[in-house]
Amino acid sequence: MFTGLVETMGSIVELIDDPPGKRLRVDSELIAADASLGDSICINGCCLTVVAIDGTVLDFEAGEETLSRTNLGQLGAGGNVNLERSLAVGARMGGHYVSGHVDTLGELIERVEDPPWATLRFRLPTKYASQVAAKGSIAIDGISLTVVDADQSSFSVALIPHTLAVTTLGQRKVGDQVNLETDLLAKYVQRSLGLLDDDQLQTLKETGQ
16 A cells, blocks of 8 residues: 655666566665565556565566556656555555556646646546546556546646656656556445445435435
């Protein structure tokens, strides 16, 4: 479990074909300092396991499912990624609960600069739109953010100077794809409503619940 508060940006050293997946080699002095084999690290919002350590370089394996749902397979040597170590029991909780299980890819469709701030709008598949609400939480490339507004196919977020400076969103351009994880609570609410029969749904409407 993670919080969506990015600790640092790491640099991709190499992306190696390792059928049926790929091996990612990520350089980060901070994250490698106390890393152990088997640790879970959130990379651009995707939870991966440390499989090898070489100084400040950590190796991770990404399978077909991970590569098909995330932007990790699009990365190249020299590219930056957002990194966060898993939440320690008893640690102060900021951001929101992020599982590291990316739901889908979103696309940056608009970037409005208001220096030193910026507002970004992302398109997402319609099937996930009901899980995104104004003032709700969403993780974009592993960054916990508050939704400004949302419609049936897109949503926007406002980024403060700090977020622009210390995460990859400061470098994102229109057309770039990002990893999206919607709020866990929204998923469970949608799942619960989907299991209700017509009579139960009518009762909820009549009682205003």
